[in-house]
Amino acid sequence: MARKAKFKIAPHMRLHEWVAEEKGYFHDAGLDYEFVQDLVSTTGKVHELGDKVGAYQTFEKGRDSDVCSACHWTVNAAASAGHGKLYAKAYSVANCGLFVAAHSPVKRPEDLAGVPVSVGFQSGSHYSTIQALEQFMPADDIKLSYSDGLVFSRLERLVDGEIPAASLFSGAYYAAEQLGFRKLCDTTFMMAGMVQPGAVKEDVEKFYTALRRAQADIDLRPELYVKYYLNELQERFHSLVDVRTFGPGERIVFENYSREIYEDSQKWIAERDIFPDDSLVQSPYQDAIFN
Numbered sequence: 001m002a003r004k005a006k007f008k009i010a011p012h013m014r015l016h017e018w019v020a021e022e023k024g025y026f027h028d029a030g031l032d033y034e035f036v037q038d039l040v041s042t043t044g045k046v047h048e049l050g051d052k053v054g055a056y057q058t059f060e061k062g063r064d065s066d067v068c069s070a071c072h073w074t075v076n077a078a079a080s081a082g083h084g085k086l087y088a089k090a091y092s093v094a095n096c097g098l099f100v101a102a103h104s105p106v107k108r109p110e111d112l113a114g115v116p117v118s119v120g121f122q123s124g125s126h127y128s129t130i131q132a133l134e135q136f137m138p139a140d141d142i143k144l145s146y147s148d149g150l151v152f153s154r155l156e157r158l159v160d161g162e163i164p165a166a167s168l169f170s171g172a173y174y175a176a177e178q179l180g181f182r183k184l185c186d187t188t189f190m191m192a193g194m195v196q197p198g199a200v201k202e203d204v205e206k207f208y209t210a211l212r213r214a215q216a217d218i219d220l221r222p223e224l225y226v227k228y229y230l231n232e233l234q235e236r237f238h239s240l241v242d243v244r245t246f247g248p249g250e251r252i253v254f255e256n257y258s259r260e261i262y263e264d265s266q267k268w269i270a271e272r273d274i275f276p277d278d279s280l281v282q283s284p285y286q287d288a289i290f291n
Contacts, residue, residue, distance in 0.1 A: 007033040007203045010065035011231070013151065013170045014092075014250040016214045018228035023217065025210035031203060036064065037231070056122040059083040059194060066199040067207055071124025072192035072257065073274075076265050076288070079194060081281040085290035087193035088257040090208060094191050094250040096128055096169035097183040099158060099176045106165065109133060109185045113141035118154045118166040121146040122274065125154075125167035128189035130272060136185075139272070152234055171229035174246035175237055191250060192257055195290040204290065208254075215252045222248040259285040 009026065011017040017035075020026055026033050055070040059078035068084075072091060079086040098117060100106045106115060112133060119125035126144065133142045148154045148163060155172040157163045159179060167187060168176050177183065195204055218225055226246045230238055262285045270280055 005032075007031050007199070007207065008036055008065045009033050009207065010036045010063075010068070011228075012065075012069045013232055014069065014094075015218055015222075015225050015228050015248065016211045016250075016252060018231065019214040019217055019225050020210040022225075023214070025213045026207070028213075029206035029210045031206045031210070033203075055120065055124070063194075063196060066196050067204060068194045068196065069191050070194060071127060072190040072261075073127040073265055073269055074122055074124070075192035075194045076262060077122075077269060077275070077280060079288040080266065080283040081279075082283070084194040084196050086257060086262070086288050087195050087204065087208070088289040090193065090211075090252055090254045091257045092191040092250050092252040094124065094169050094189055095173055095247065096125065096167060096187040096189055097173055098129065098132070098165060098185045098187055099168050099173075099181040099183055100165045101158070101161070102180050102182055104164065104182065106184065109136040112143075112165060112184065113137045114143055115164055116143050116145040118145045118148040118157065118163045120150060120154075120167075124169065124189050124191065125151065125187075127269070127274065128187040129167050130274075131189070131268075132185050132187040152232065156234060156236075170249045171233050171243075171246065174229070174243075174249075175233060175241045178241050178245060201290075211252055212254060218248050218251075257289075262288065 009017055021035055055074040056078055059074070067087065075086050078084060106112055117129055119129050129144060130142060145163065148157050151168055151170065151172045154166040155168055155175060158166045158176065158181065223244065226243045229243045229246055266282050269275065
């Protein structure tokens with residue numbers, strides 16, 4: 001495949017790309033790039049994907065940016081199926097939790113048995129909710145709802161009283177906390193990077209070099225960069241929350257996404273029938289990672 005004219009970068013519900021763009025780190029790394037804002041806060045329409053359309057389906061369809069971020073389970077499965085390559089030199093950890101209204105009769109994780117929890121289909125919230133709740137109840141008692149869109153849309157529906165519980169992460173997590181919603185259970189999970197077909201290895205490494213510098217900045221002075229949550233949080237919330245109280249959110253860890261992690265995660269997915277039509281392809285680690 002011919003090389004694209006520019007390396008395409010799209011922020012995805014975390015601070016790093018915004019920080020690297022502000023500080024000129026992509027330019028410093030030598031990237032010829034285009035910065036695209038896919039998740040805009042003005043209308044929130046892009047936050048709607050539809051019932052049972054989630055992160056995996058967007059990889060099947062093909063994403064625009066050269067390196068995309070999603071939960072490691074989905075990136076693992078999509079890379080195994082040939083929808084891109086998993087970047088194995090780093091992963092990240094995203095803060096996430098299950099939230100209910102302060103007045104909700106649901107007081108403990110056990111009380112969620114049979115209660116619909118709003119998640120993104122085959123997305124981080126889907127897997128991590130199962131991973132957390134199976135400590136508290138049989139699998140048959142875990143009830144998930146997939147019709148409420150991306151994390152920002154789930155926040156909106158929770159605030160409007162349209163859903164009883166939701167999995168929220170990143171800026172939506174901090175917004176729910178500040179608005180008085182109660183976290184029943186922590187569901188923090190791993191993210192991974194998906195390298196799209198046609199991406200050039202040198203450009204991918206330059207991209208991650210810039211993100212490494214951005215991570216150090218966020219670690220050192222997070223209060224300087226939490227303003228960027230407003231870029232993707234719906235405008236209706238801008239006057240309701242104070243992002244100065246928000247935390248740093250997702251953190252990139254520059255350690256290997258190992259063969260053991262890859263294989264254990266595929267086994268975990270298969271055992272829980274998250275791909276019930278037997279469509280989960282289990283390619284060898286060396287065929288799925290980006291080299």
